[in-house]
Amino acid sequence: MEKIIVRVPATSGNVGNGYSSIGLALHMYYTVIVEEETEKWRVNHAFGDSVPHDDKNLVVQTILKVNPKIMPHQLTVMSDVPLEKGLGSSTTAIAAGIKIANKLENMNLSVNDQINIGSRMEGHPDNIASAILGDITISHYEDGKTDVVKAHMPDEMQALVFIRNEKITQKKGMERFPKEIKFAQEVQTSSASNVFVAALMQKDWDKAAHMVEADSLIRTGQGNDFKDFKVIQQTAHELGIYGTYISGVGSSIITLGDYDHLTTLQSKIENNDQLDGKCRLIDLDRDGATIRGED
Template sequence: MSFEIIVPATSANLGPGFDSIGIAVSRYLKVKVEASTASWQVEHQLGKDVPTDERNLIVKTALQIAPAIQPHHLIVDSEIPLARGLGSSSSAIIAGIELADHLAELNLSQLEKLQLATKIEGHPDNVAPAILGDLTVSTYTADQQVFSIKGHFPEMALMAFVPPTELLTTASRSVLPAKLNFSTAVKASSIGNTLVAALFAGDLKQAGQLMEQDQFHEQYRAHLVPHLAKLRTLGHQAGAIATYLSGAGPTTMTVIDLKSCQRFADLVAASGLSGELLQLKVERQGVVIR
């Protein structure tokens, strides 16, 4: 019997929540699992650089967890742009875990899935909301334990600006400093801590101000994403709560009231910036199988 795995896209960091805060958003990776086959067949429209056999990240992840599972024909339909800061690799990893769990009848708990996904991905900011949905705040400790708390992101629209060019996470991480001095680290973490408190309290005014005061990564990546500063200014003109770099970029996310979305879209259209503007919302549910 065939089944379908549906994984939401995600947006991580939210400014100062570096490698820890994430939200699930309304774009999806859908994987239809069809009949068993002699070898893995992954049908997709993602381009020639994405493997169509056991090297595909979905299958590769599944085989890490359950090496003996029977090959199947998979039909992949993804609305999540690759290497743009919307959790494309995390969604594939989650789909692979669900594939292994279902085919091998592992009956993994959400915590076990989160532990596996974080170990594979390296940090939980994208994988946690993809599994749990909504807003998550997570950490991966030195002894490789994952702790994740799910919250409720306030009812706001999200305007994702997706540039036409990729920005690989490896390239985006290579510009980050190896160390921060003590006073900067204290300031950066205090901003992140207060952002979490504001989000959980539903205080959008404070949360928005704090999202734009990151000290961990955005300033170091600024030359890779020159559109961020311009979009932040346009967001303020449209009455947005905040604009931040989504994950490693190059996508930016603007948190805005629904009635102001068109005003922001008009300003972006008139700005001359090259890219696609997507109107999204927070997805309250994580990965599902149907």
């Protein structure tokens, strides 16, 4: 059979105040090569023993959830998306599984069908929408259906990703969020998100960047424990850079900007002994998940 190669970008969810709504695709990739049929599912990867090599692997579980009749195959996974670091590592596996199932069985799932499947599996649409579509996406998920708009970040935009050495699982991160929020805070959060999207559509990045940093549910949930964010944000402000936010539930901090500003910020972060982590300056992904066949 011809090999099928799927490539899915890393993603950042909860961009600014767009909690479980706004996602951003990043130029780091999870790649799956679908090889020959086998008696049992076999997944080759270098993640270690904590990630299954058989049908318990998330990409295989996704394939079978989309279509349980698909025969076992050998899969080879290569990835530079770090695990459990707020960069959509689980989303990449889910998106890849959806794409593979659609290809192997010629299911003709539309892009919206694929996003709906992924949103139902994850319970929120921000990461899966941007993983499949690329660039920045704004989504609404309700009753198993997702409405998505893909927007365009400025051409010169890059992301400086600070990946904390501390690992924060989804469960641990969610435990930091308040069980209830005040109505006034919800109004403030949603209005900031609205202005961010409107400014982005009008290509007013200066205003959009400030809205990224408006008080949000994410930082309220992290509380005073999240000192790395405050240090990076303050350092960025000293350089005149706005657009720093917490990606996902907190293992990564992202600052958006152009190359010249972000390289200066990167140098300062890497020389700051208060911060325990590493920086990566990366482009944004504009195209989303891709799939192709090779003879």
